[in-house]
């Protein structure tokens with residue numbers, strides 16, 4: 001059998017980005033050996049690192065290279081060095097340009113609690129038990145991209161405006177992704193909005209009702225974003241799939257991440273249009289940021305990045321068994337008591353970033369089960385577009 005070659009653009013970025021990226025690549029090298037694929041990694045610059053070198057947060061040729069790749073892995077962008085509000089370019093622009101430029105409108109953020117990490121969560125174990133949901137965040141519209149967006153000054157002082165704008169088509173396509181996902185899971189979808197105040201939310205809700213007609217097997221409920229923020233800490237285990245606009249999704253996913261015990265554990269996948277088999281170009285990054293306070297100290301948790309690589313295997317490369325094997329390896333290492341400092345508790349073994357990556361790679365190497373994804377099967381959130 002001919003070995004498949006997958007072209008992957010690697011953008012380590014700033015802060016702890018390069019440290020956690022190194023561990024994800026280590027794990028992917030084991031995937032190559034065990035699952036009969038070959039990865040071609042092309043490293044490039046984004047964020048502050050790119051500003052320092054080229055004066056822009058993302059070069060057009062990098063974006064072009066990403067367009068032609070199978071997937072993009074990204075560490076993190078940003079840091080105090082580039083935080084001056086008067087600076088003409090900011091690291092985050094690189095990330096936003098990438099998301100928009102690649103048409104990655106659906107951001108999937110799965111949230112799961114592990115029984116071994118109960119103590120790391122700020123919430124009681126009876127609240128976090130059995131938490132297993134996924135947030136679908138709209139990623140290329142809303143306040144992040146709406147125009148006008150600017151500051152100016154007039155007789156009444158300084159003014160600023162941001163614009164929350166959505167088209168029917170933008171709302172419909174992300175809702176479809178969420179419904180398709182719900183269909184593969186427990187068939188319960190919560191659409192989060194602020195329909196009691198915002199016109200854009202009232203459109204969102206109307207479209208959700210319309211799209212729901214094609215998914216009679218999925219139970220749809222609407223929830224106001226403030227209520228949702230509360231329910232996420234009161235009854236998080238009740239959620240299955242949530243779908244919401246860009247800014248609400250940004251805020252709720254940090255809150256959701258905290259449930260699990262550490263922001264360092266959460267992966268994300270940003271997806272655009274899918275092929276028939278459910279795969280397509282995607283951007284995979286941990287939910288955590290560049291964490292400049294701990295950068296370079298070897299204490300960062302690489303699990304969010306490693307699990308992001310697992311999502312890449314599932315959603316862009318059509319290797320669901322490899323994805324599951326990586327996810328099982330992470331769980332096995334946590335079950336064995338290894339912890340980075342952010343999730344350490346009494347009686348556990350505290351390890352650094354590299355050791356955590358090595359343990360997970362070793363667990364994957366030793367895992368049994370399938371050695372190859374022989375028959376690629378549909379695994380994306382939607383195989384129908």
Ligand code: IPM
Pocket residue numbers: 078092095250287289
């Ligand atoms: C995230 C981050 C980004 C966002 C920042 C870095 C621009 O917070 O991915 O959640 O707001 O989308």
Ligand code: MG
Pocket residue numbers: 250251254
């Ligand atoms: Mg965020």
